[in-house]
Amino acid sequence: MSGVRLEGIVKAYGAVQVEHGIDLEVQEKEFVVLVGPSGCGKSTTLRMIAGLEEISDGDLTIDGRHVNRVAPKDRDVAMVFQNYALYPHLNVAENIAFGLRIRKESKEQIAESVEEVGNILGLTPYLERRPADLSGGQRQRVAMGRAIVRRPKVFLFDEPLSNLDAKLRTQMRAEIKRLHKRLGVTSIYVTHDQVEAMTLADRIVVMHDGRIEQIGSPMDLFLNPANTFVAGFLGSPPMNMVKATIVAGDQGPVAELDGQRIQLQQIPSLTNAVGQQVTLGIRPEFVSVADQNDPNMINLDVDLVETLGSEALIHANLQGETFVIRTDTVGQMHILDGISGFTIDPKLIKVFDAKTGEALPGQVVAQ
Ligand SMILES: Nc1ncnc2c1ncn2[C@@H]1O[C@H](COP(=O)(O)OP(=O)(O)O)[C@@H](O)[C@H]1O
Ligand SMILES: [Mg+2]
Secondary structure (H helix, E strand, C coil): CCCEEEEEEEEEECCEEEEEEEEEEECCCCEEEEECCCCCCHHHHHHHHHCCCCCCEEEEEECCEECCCCCHHHCCEEEECCCCCCCCCCCHHHHHHHHHHHCCCCHHHHHHHHHHHHHHHCCHHHCCCCHHHCCHHHHHHHHHHHHHCCCCCEEEEECCCCCCCHHHHHHHHHHHHHHHHHHCCEEEEEECCHHHHHHHCCEEEEEECCEEEEEECHHHHHHCCCEHHHHHHCCCCCCEEEEEEEEEECCEEEEEECCEEEECCCCHHHHCCCCCEEEEEECHHHEEECCCCCCCCEECEEEEEEECCCEEEEEEEECCEEEEEEEECCCCHHHHCCCCEEEECHHHCEEEECCCCEECCCCCCCC
């Protein structure tokens, strides 16, 4: 049972508290991604789990054992850093073997482990090379090899792909995912990149200012964000956010804004919110190009259509702000020229309290 449990974890540097009570339970074999803007406390959380940073308050349990006061080397975790932290004077094989030498494993055992890890990571041709003679991607692989070879209970990754160019990052991301499928080691991965979080995670933990905003599967967070912070953080292009007032319409609640009326779904929390100021969250992908006869059509002033190949981004104006729509192009290009009418499925419009930013209850979209 190599899970990791954080209960009420607090971190203070002197008088400044930077984490305010983190509760998280990572299951055995799970891949959990901590994501959030720079400075929200991702690295600090990971370093506390690794034992590189003291825990100010709360309880940390790894594999059922309370480890607040256990030294890093005795926690059975392995960490991979953004800057790789390889030994420049050692070759690849020696870098990978380093931890095993410290543990005083036999020469034969070490050779066998290095060979196996070299195979897993495609490093066999480079075992004699020094880090300086490797590409960024190869160095990152060596750093992962050094973690894998120790067969830890938990892998901790702190922005391991940030130093790579975009293409290599995509490739390494897939490799990490495959590796996790193959080895099944409990993993906690930190990134500020929402695409990495969406693609890698079994569950995503969205952090903000030293607190957890929401925990859930990637699709659940994408479809059912608990608040405007999570809604705006996940998804690209980001969710459109517009201020509106809820009024009563013929078919239930309607959002009124900028001379437009947008039909909302008929659920009690919205029906009972007539008169309330809200923020509508509308994903660019959930807006459709309208059939002329649709009664729920809204008209938008379009100022730009960017064609990207299979899809196009339509930039329209709503309340003086840009409202982005993402649509397919194939078979539709003739419609996009001069387009102004759109429809939105009421079930896919998220309604947030304008003051608190919290989603009104009961708006669950099934995955
Ligand atoms: N050694 C330190 N002393 C004081 N404050 C720190 C220290 N390390 C990190 N912090 C603060 O803790 C907060 C969280 O930092 P960090 O965990 O590195 O954020 P992230 O990894 O999400 O970018 C930030 O406000 C940062 O300034
Ligand atoms: Mg960090």
